[in-house]
Amino acid sequence: MRIISGIHKGRRIQAPKNLPVRPTTDMSKEALFNILRHRTHIPGSRVLELFAGSGNMSYEFGSRGAASILAVDQHKACLDFIKKTASSLELPIDTNKADVFSFLEKHKGNYDLIFADPPYGLDEAQFHTIATMVQEQELLAPGGIFIMEHSKHTDLSSHSWLESSRRYGGTVFSFFENPDEEE
Helix, strand or coil, rough: CCCCCCCCCCCCCCCCCCCCCCCHHHHHHHHHHHHHHHHCCCCCCCCCCCCCCCHHHHHHHCCCCCCCEEEEECCCCHHHHHHHHHHHCCEEEEEEEHHHHHHHCCCCCCCEEECCCCCCCCCCHHHHHHHHHHHCCCCEEEEEEEEEEEEEECCCCCCCCCEEEEEECCCCEEEECCCCCCC
């Protein structure tokens, strides 16, 4: 995987082969950040990455100037890799070892951007549950964006909070927005 833009643009990061991850492809990641460039301001933002895996998206947000990033995953080896990489790149990434569903039930926080990349093998209802929990726990700041990555076989179009979806090959990014209270 490689960092697409920002202070570490072009930097390649090699995750250990034993990590249980499926990093977002560079092509899909580049497409996503092109969309975000026109929709939000990343520098200075507060970011939450759920199902962080290798930390691929956290490094990208950090390289682009996010003020703080919290990476959540249940696998200790993944979090150890994220900590080590974040330290070497001097990125503001903290980690939390937790099952994402349990984390969402209890966590209190407020984020400008939330990115979730659940295992594609979860059933569709679990993807809906993640979006609903983020909304009900009020984790997204006014005007914030929640992005969920999933396979083309997962249909989130019936979720009341869904704003739009974009497909790139077999990958789909679904965008959920918290309306800005000032509008």
